[in-house]
Amino acid sequence: MDKQIAGVTVQVNEEGYMTNFSEWNQQIGTELAKEANIDMTPRHWEVITYLQTEFRNDVPLSIRKIGKSGVVDIKEFYALFPNAPLKTSSKIAGIPKPASCI
Amino acid sequence: MANHLRHHLEADLWEIDIIDERTEHHYQPGYLFLPFDIYTPEDIIKPIKDFIPRGVNLINDSIDRVMPAENYVQMVNGDRLRYDLLIVATGAKIAPEEIEGMKGEAWQKSVFDFYTFDGALALRNKLREWEGGKLVVHITEMPIKCPVAPLEFAFLADSYFKDKKMRDKVEITYVTPMSGAFTKPKATAALEHLLDEKHIKIESDFAIERVDNEQKMIVDYGGREIPFDLLVTVPTNKGDEVMARSGMGDDLNYVPTNKATLQSKNWENVFVIGDATNIAASKAGSVAHFEAEILTENILHYIKGEPMKDEFDGHANCFIETGGGKALLIDFNYTHEPVEGTFPFPGIGPLRLLKESRMNHMGKLAFRWVYWNMLLKGVHIPFVSSNMSEAGKHYD
Numbered sequence: 001m002d003k004q005i006a007g008v009t010v011q012v013n014e015e016g017y018m019t020n021f022s023e024w025n026q027q028i029g030t031e032l033a034k035e036a037n038i039d040m041t042p043r044h045w046e047v048i049t050y051l052q053t054e055f056r057n058d059v060p061l062s063i064r065k066i067g068k069s070g071v072v073d074i075k076e077f078y079a080l081f082p083n084a085p086l087k088t089s090s091k092i093a094g095i096p097k098p099a100s101c102i
Numbered sequence: 103m104a105n106h107l108r109h110h111l112e113a114d115l116w117e118i119d120i121i122d123e124r125t126e127h128h129y130q131p132g133y134l135f136l137p138f139d140i141y142t143p144e145d146i147i148k149p150i151k152d153f154i155p156r157g158v159n160l161i162n163d164s165i166d167r168v169m170p171a172e173n174y175v176q177m178v179n180g181d182r183l184r185y186d187l188l189i190v191a192t193g194a195k196i197a198p199e200e201i202e203g204m205k206g207e208a209w210q211k212s213v214f215d216f217y218t219f220d221g222a223l224a225l226r227n228k229l230r231e232w233e234g235g236k237l238v239v240h241i242t243e244m245p246i247k248c249p250v251a252p253l254e255f256a257f258l259a260d261s262y263f264k265d266k267k268m269r270d271k272v273e274i275t276y277v278t279p280m281s282g283a284f285t286k287p288k289a290t291a292a293l294e295h296l297l298d299e300k301h302i303k304i305e306s307d308f309a310i311e312r313v314d315n316e317q318k319m320i321v322d323y324g325g326r327e328i329p330f331d332l333l334v335t336v337p338t339n340k341g342d343e344v345m346a347r348s349g350m351g352d353d354l355n356y357v358p359t360n361k362a363t364l365q366s367k368n369w370e371n372v373f374v375i376g377d378a379t380n381i382a383a384s385k386a387g388s389v390a391h392f393e394a395e396i397l398t399e400n401i402l403h404y405i406k407g408e409p410m411k412d413e414f415d416g417h418a419n420c421f422i423e424t425g426g427g428k429a430l431l432i433d434f435n436y437t438h439e440p441v442e443g444t445f446p447f448p449g450i451g452p453l454r455l456l457k458e459s460r461m462n463h464m465g466k467l468a469f470r471w472v473y474w475n476m477l478l479k480g481v482h483i484p485f486v487s488s489n490m491s492e493a494g495k496h497y498d
Contacts, residue, residue: 037172060382061244062244063279063309063323064243064353064354065353068353074309074323075311075323076367077323078309078323078324082324083307083324084281084307087281087307
C-alpha cells in the first residue's frame with residue numbers, strides 16, 4: 001500500500017515496513033522514527049547504517065548477531081530503540097521485518 | 103536417508119555408514135508429554151540398532167571433527183573415515199549456558215527445560231508434587247526446534263492442572279521474544295484466542311538478558327521483570343559443537359545450506375538435513391521427513407552428474423496439542439502461512455487445519471506409531487506430499 005511520508009509516496013506493507021528499500025532516504029527514516037517516538041541522534045544512525053549494510057549483503061539479522069557486531073551491545077540497542085529494538089530499527093531503516101522467527 | 107539410499111544405490115558400489123554416538127534413539131516429540139505423565143520413558147526410547155536397515159553399518163562412536171576439504175571424518179578414537187559423500191544430520195541442542203543465570207542454582211529445582219529427556223523427566227517429578235504458584239513458560243530466542251512445543255506445553259499445563267483440580271492455584275504466563283504467539287498472522291490470531299480462552303497471559307517481545315535465581319524472576323534487556331515460582335524455558339538452540347569444531351557452522355553452529363537443494367553452500371559433496379541446516383524452514387521433524395524425499399533424489403542426481411532439483415519448499419506439518427484431548431493442525435511452507443482448511447483431502451479432511459478437534463489429537467497420538475514404523479524406515483506417508491499442497495486451504 002502507499003504511504004505519504006516526508007513529502008513523498010513510498011510502498012509499505014500492512015505492518016508499516018517499507019517494501020522497496022530503494023525508496024528510503026534519511027528524511028523518511030527521521031519521520032518513521034518520529035512515529036515510534038524516537039529522536040534520531042548520530043548514534044542511532046550508526047546502528048541504522050549497520051543494519052542497512054547487513055541487509056544489502058543478505059545477512060539475516062537477529063538481536064544476538066547485533067549484540068556481537070561490535071557496533072552496539074544489546075543493552076545500548078534497547079536504550080536507543082526501546083521495547084522491540086530490532087523491529088523498530090528495521091522499520092526506521094526501511095528494511096523488512098526480521099524473519100528470524102519461524 | 104540411509105533407508106532411502108540403500109534402496110537406490112548398488113550394494114557393490116556404495117557402502118553406507120551411519121555414525122551415531124548414542125545407542126538409543128529418542129522420539130523427541132514425546133518429551134512434551136513426559137512432564138504430564140501422558141507418555142512414559144519407555145514410549146519414547148528405543149535401541150538405534152533396531153532401525154538400521156540391512157546393508158547399512160552403524161558406527162557407535164563419537165566424532166571429533168569433520169574435515170570437509172579432505173573428505174574424511176576424524177573420530178575421537180583416532181579412526182579416520184573417508185567419504186565420497188557426506189550427509190550431516192547432527193541436529194540442534196539446547197544451550198542454557200548462553201543466558202546468564204539460566205543454568206544456575208535453581209536449574210532443575212525451579213528452572214526446567216523439556217527439550218531434553220533429563221529435563222522433561224525432572225520436570226515430571228517436579229509437577230507431580232508442585233502445589234501451584236506462578237508458572238512461566240518461556241522461549242529464549244528463535245529459532246528453536248518445534249516452535250509450537252512451548253505453546254503446547256502451556257495448553258497441556260492448563261489441562262493438567264484442571265484435571266488435578268488446582269487450576270485456580272496456578273497462574274500461567276507465556277513469554278516469547280516474538281511479537282505474538284506465532285510468527286504468521288493467521289495462526290497467531292487463532293492461538294492467541296486459545297491462550298485467552300484458557301486464561302494464559304502472554305508477554306511478547308521479551309528478549310531475556312538473565313535469570314535472577316535469588317529473586318526468582320527473568321529480566322529482559324529493556325529491564326522488564328517477570329517473576330516465577332516455576333520457570334519452564336526453552337533455552338537457546340544451537341547446532342552441534344562438532345560443526346563448530348569442524349569450521350562448518352555459522353554463529354549458532356548451523357551449517358549454511360542451499361534452501362532448495364539441501365546441498366552445503368561450501369562443499370559440493372556435503373548435504374545437510376533437518377535441524378543441522380541454517381535454512382529458514384521450521385526446525386521440526388516433519389520438515390526433515392519432507393526434506394529426505396527431495397534430498398534422496400538430489401543425491402542420486404549428484405552422483406550421476408545431473409543438475410539437482412531446486413525443489414524443497416520449506417514444507418512443515420505440525421500438530422499442536424491444545425489440551426483436553428484436542429489438537430490443531432498446521433501445514434505451511436516458506437511462502438504460505440498456516441490457514442484454515444482441510445487435510446490431507448481438500449474439502450474432506452478428516453483433519454482440520456487451524457481448528458481444534460479431537461480427530462487432530464488422535465492424529466498427534468497416532469503419529470508416534472507412524473514415526474517408529476514409517477518415518478524412521480523411510481516409508482512414504484500416504485497422501486502427504488513432500489511439497490505443500492494449496493488445495494483445501496483457505497487463502498485470502
